[in-house]
Amino acid sequence: MGQLEEKYEALLEYLRSLNSVAVAFSSGVDSTFLLKAAKEALGDQIIAVTAQSCSFPQRELKEAIAFCEKEGIRHFICKSEELEIEGFAQNPKNRCYLCKKELFEKIKKLAAEQGIENIIEGSNMDDNGDYRPGLQAVAELEVKSPLRHCNLNKNEIRLLSKKLGLPTWEKQSFACLSSRFVYGETITEEKLGMVDKAEQLLLDLGFHQVRVRIHGMMARIEIDPAEFDKLMQPETREKITRELKSYGFTYVTLDLMGYRTGSMNETLDIKK
Known part of the structure; x- marks a missing residue:
């Protein structure tokens, strides 16, 4: 064994x-x-x-x-x-x-x-x-x-x-949608819905591991760096931007570090 x-x-x-x-x-x-x-x-x-x-x-x-x-x-x-x-x-x-x-x-x-x-x-x-x-x-x-x-x-x-x-x-790793918010930013049902729809769109487009972090009204997309080229295809990039803006986001950005767990914790000064 x-x-x-x-x-x-x-x-x-x-x-x-x-x-x-x-x-x-x-x-x-x-x-x-x-x-x-x-x-x-x-x-x-x-x-x-x-x-x-x-x-x-x-x-x-x-x-x-x-x-x-x-x-x-x-x-x-x-x-x-x-x-x-x-x-x-x-x-x-x-x-x-x-x-x-x-x-x-x-x-x-x-x-x-x-x-x-x-x-x-x-x-x-x-x-x-x-x-x-x-x-x-x-x-x-x-x-x-x-x-x-x-x-x-x-x-x-x-x-x-x-x-x-x-x-x-x-299956992709998942954490509750509240983890997409910057510490101290008010969590609302409306914004949770925006994040949910944004991540569902990326999953429907075939991206495997995704996070859409929310900063005010800005979306910060985290995906596997191996899938950057796929996202940057003009048709895909334009669709994501168009759809996320229709959900209520003002700006749509791609995090160049890619997907990682706990990225909202990077600003914390807490002993683990």
Whole structure:
């Protein structure tokens, strides 16, 4: 047995030790893999919980619903409107903490009602390297992180997902739309909708890994540098500019550094 398979067996063993779990399920690469492993380890002693809010694209919610139906997993959709959380809309540096704390408190209550012993979420070893205030809420509420517990990183999760036949193995990384805003800039439902439509357009045009960061009314597009030439084709460039302006953006720019996680954290002076 290879090291990767050993890690997967260790994950299944750890999940079995939890007896029953509620999985915070976003339909992303990590949480889909975790939910699949939990299903294998615990059978019907699991539930999936997905948050529904204006910062969570409808396409992701639809994928979450479809996956749970296909796998025969009990699925709960939890209304979690971040903009109603005191202080969230002002986009403070601990925005993610405020959101995760509220969400996991709701999942904790739901889990108790369903007789579920533990709550688990899908952060992995790579998440330890960036500013992640949401992990503080995970620790405070005693939510478990099996992928970190078993030292699994993103690449290993993708490889194992491919072995398991999961369609998410090559899915683009995703973070909630609120992460597209500069810290301190007010988050509104209107601007979240602009970002959502802009990113959906880029995905529909065939770009794989995308972010549309919003600075006031300016869009800063992040894509893989390998796809710069594709974006700069006159017809594509003009279409993107035209469409994003119709969504409400005044300026449309391309970030020459390309896609990277946590680019809004580059201005923070925070010890990790």
